[in-house]
Amino acid sequence: MNMKSVVVKNITFIVAMIAIILVLSGCGAEAGSSEDHDGENARADWPEKLVFTPIPLEDQQELTNRYEPFAAYLEELLDMPVEIYPATNYAAAVEAMRNGHTDLGYFGPFAYVHAESRANAEAFSGGIPAPGDEPVYESYFITLKDSGIESIEDLEGESFVWADPTSASGHLFPKAHLVNELGIEVDQIDDMFSEVAFSGNHEASVLSVLNEDVNAAAVYDVTYNMILRENADHPNIDNLVIFEKTNPIPLPPYTVRGDLPESFKDEIKDAFYNAVNVPELQEFLEDTGHGGGYVEVSDEDFEVVRKTAEGLGMAPEELLD
Template sequence: MKRAWKWLGMSVTAVSLAFMAACGGSEETSQSQTGSSEVEASDGIDRTDWPEKFVYGILPTEDQGELTRQFEPMIEYMENRLGIEFELFVGNDYNALIEAMRNGHLHASGFGPFSYMLAHDRANAEAFAMGVEDEDSATYHSTFITLEDSGIESLDDLEGTTIAYADPASASGHIFPKGMVINHLGLTMDTVDDHFEYVTFSGSHEASLYSILNGDVLVAGVCDVCIERVYERVEDHPKFDKLKVIAESEPIPRGPQAINMDLPESLREAVITAFHEMKDDPNAKEFLEESGYSDYMPADDSMYDVIRETAEALEMSAEDLLQ
């Protein structure tokens, strides 16, 4: 896999935030992308208490056609493993995914670390897997990016500038970068937004990246691996080679795959096993690689206690973030 940070040939200012390690509501929208609806299984599993279809949540990207193509191998693999229809639910943000799970319309989803904490509290979600490139990549970083000609060299230069965050419940796209600014500049939650001329939420890390490339804002908080995943889609942008990183966070635990614990235990076990064995299926392995992973390693709720501690330290409640 190409490593997107190879094109950022500049020095990165590492910003230490000792007490933090934290990624990544509004109106709910959804689209369904569905594979085969007639799937039969002969594995002897009793499916009488299973739903007719399993619904898995994802966030949108700039290219919905590309999103559908990317997930086709996963849909086929999961339908073959579960023996029931597997459907994608595209929520417009993390809050849409959390609310859909809370209301029983969504059975599992990938979350950012902070949004997982909210999903655990509000929707009875439980972490079970984490997508990784290798066994040493269970963490990632939040970065501040800008263009070389922006005149911004460090967090000290942010006053009066314009900034894009990804999603209110995104750790690396909002919580962590906002905490970095607060900690570095001695601001508070009440004053940090006033430090900027304009603050916006783009909806995703990719959208924040385009906000920089297209000149909509001067700086954005994004995760490093998120840019790596969309590298091939953005590398031809005329300003792509002008991107630079001005600050980087301490390591953040990657967001998990989480499943609704209200589901029958036999279904939960089948889904969890299917994720952990995805690397062994040739077609599903293609999906993993395109998503920037080589495997789904086991994960559990305790891994995200540091996110809860971060939110508490920043006095960021679920209610505040999801308004």
């Protein structure tokens, strides 16, 4: 082979290699561009901020203060502003989600059933008191030691407060409990009390009993224990007693608005499920009764709630009346 042939072959080889390198580089750049493009677009349909409405268990300002640490956690993780939008009651919370004013909602079980049908709410998580706990809770019937009330049979003729019309632990489950245990019709329950009213939230119900404004109330167990801690210096705190408990109730679920982008909902869910591993959130989790973190729940877990509503003669649209 002469020198000219060798040179031509080498040049041809080099040109071919350069062409291959350019093609591969182009593909790599294209792939990289596609990846970058996808990365940029992954959040393109996300909202500009996340609006969170906590369950209306207490005063609105106290709710806002209580959930600020979790809002800060979500802000950092999602890289967007998080606004706490406390509602005055369950009806307002459901309507806020229905109208697109709230993206993330924390509902009582009955309010969730209504929110699922009216506002396209999707249940995904519930907070447990300690690791390994079942995702359920109870309603407590409470009074003061010297009230003369020792059992639900003693409630006749006494003053009483429910928390909110659609509250599972503050109204509907304890009312169903009275129906089942006392053997009377649901529409006769309120007639057995000398006075009956809705306090608006569980904190107000507990304080109404502590302040001797009413003789008894039905409240969420987590809120009851929280109020005990926060009102340790109340003159009646040592006189507060639980005289009856309901059967287990599904945990109040955290929900997302169903029409939100799936990628956004997935990020929110992951944030909840991983919260128990974040040291900065431990005080917040304990303070809200969720020291065990957040576990996965689904709509199926709330069939017992729907059946209880049916037992009370209530359709979903009536749950917030």
